[in-house]
Amino acid sequence: MAQDSIRLAGATSAGGSLLAQLRARVLLLAAFVGSMWLVFFLSAALPFLHLNRHGVVPRTLGGLQGILFAPWLHASLVHLIANTSGLLILGWLCMWPRIDNFWQATIGAMLGAGLCAWGFGAPYTAHIGASGLVFGYAGYLVARGFYTRHILAMLVALFVAGSYGLTMLFGPMPLYPGVSWQSHLGGALGGILAARATARSRARLL
Template sequence: MKTSSPNTLTEKLKSRVVLIALFVGSMWAVFFLSVALPFLHLNEHGVVPRSLDGLQGILFAPWLHASVGHIAANTSGLVVLGWLCTWPNIAGFWRATIGAMLGAGLCAWLFGAPYSVHIGASGLVFGYAGHLVARGYYTRNLVSILVALVVVSSYGLSLLFGVLPIYPDVSWQSHVGGVLGGVLAARAGAGAANRVRVR
């Protein structure tokens, strides 16, 4: 059985710390830019349901936040769940990120209220959670199952209430879409791993 040397483990930890720091840090940078230069109206580039221009928000919305409280609330989930998605490989993080962004953005665009603008990274947070839980189910790997159980026990109630249309000004559509995108990304990752093993 192959084990990681201390140097290899250090490199893996360092690369993941840098990735998460840059990823989440870029969101804070955009937020500070929007505060410093309000005339840019950056938050208008979120998802606008059933508008062709609003499709750009699928890419931009996770980097746009309405307030310090908004981005701060998303930061802990992005850091913790995003970090867990980087293991066992960083490709899983990008797969979950792309799946969650597409799922959250498309659901907000299809099912959001007319003339609303959906912004924020909470769709990503829900996508990461959905990805981690689904990964445990699809891979049946002991570590992945344990991670899934930790996610459910820690975030279960937040996930449940977050996908229900009970809070005004909260994009439950993005949350539902993020979860679906994360689950589909986990399914795709498990399928890819199985194909590699078969070869």
Template sequence: MKTSTPDSLTAKLKSRIVLLALFVGSMWAVFFLSVAMPFLNLNEHGVVPRSLGGLQGILFAPWLHASLGHIAANTSGLLVLGWLCMWPDIAGFWRATIGAMLGAGLCAWLFGAPYSVHIGASGLVFGYGGYLVARGYYTRNLVSIVVALVVVSSYGLSMLFGVLPIYPGVSWQSHIGGVLGGVLAARAGAGAASRVRMR
């Protein structure tokens, strides 16, 4: 059984802080670029439902935001929930990120209104929430269960209303897809961990 030394814990903290700062910071960098150079029309590269070219938004949409308020609102969720996804290992963060991006993007592309453009990282935020709650269910690990309960108590109500089509201009399709992608990522992660234990 491995025990973490203070040095190894410090190294883990630093690597996670740097990764999360670069990840979220890159979104802010793109936002400031779009403000400074509006002629680039970066937000047009979001998800455009049932358009072949609109599929590019599955990759680009999380880095595109309509306003300062939009990216600021997503940043807190990205930082808090993204941080929780990084433990016990960084692979969980990438698993949740990929699952949320694919789920949010595909659902927006399949079910979004014609000629609409879906942008923003809220699908990732919802995906991280779905991943953390589902991870507690699938792993039955005490720490993961506690984290899941904290997420439900802190974000549950806003996530519930966020997946309902009640707010004009809000991509509830991305939110639902993000949650589904996060849940599937947690299921895949739990399956991979069980296979490792069985070897």
């Protein structure tokens, strides 16, 4: 009887722990993506703020600020909606097994997308939007499966490659006018490098 009670308590604790993990991830992702929507509506309501000028402006000192700010700036509602689904799906997958993975992928993608747009973008342009993050998350998830060889990570990598493969292939190419292929390319490379660094760090700990 006492043993049954211990087992029940353990199961309850495990269920509560999983629920807490789910709640933490939902709240984080909602706040992260929700902040982009908040900035968009703020920009639309107060156009005199000219928030989009804080994007990445290639090879200018002031344009470096866009590495931090560009993912929160969008040219239109359609632009934001197009990025939101990728951020939610791929961002959620990046959060497992640890939330730290999400931040590693985010930082890698932001740095890669921002620096590539700053270094290779056309003069007198401004690069804005979170698509660099989307490509970074995709690159991170595919590369994580390759580097870790963990069965679940490999299954996620196959899902991402199957679902976003064409987008990942053609998005980093200069095919569409007005689309920052530099951000896409840099974001993907940043995500891949973040996955590699994470795998190496984990291997050293083991």
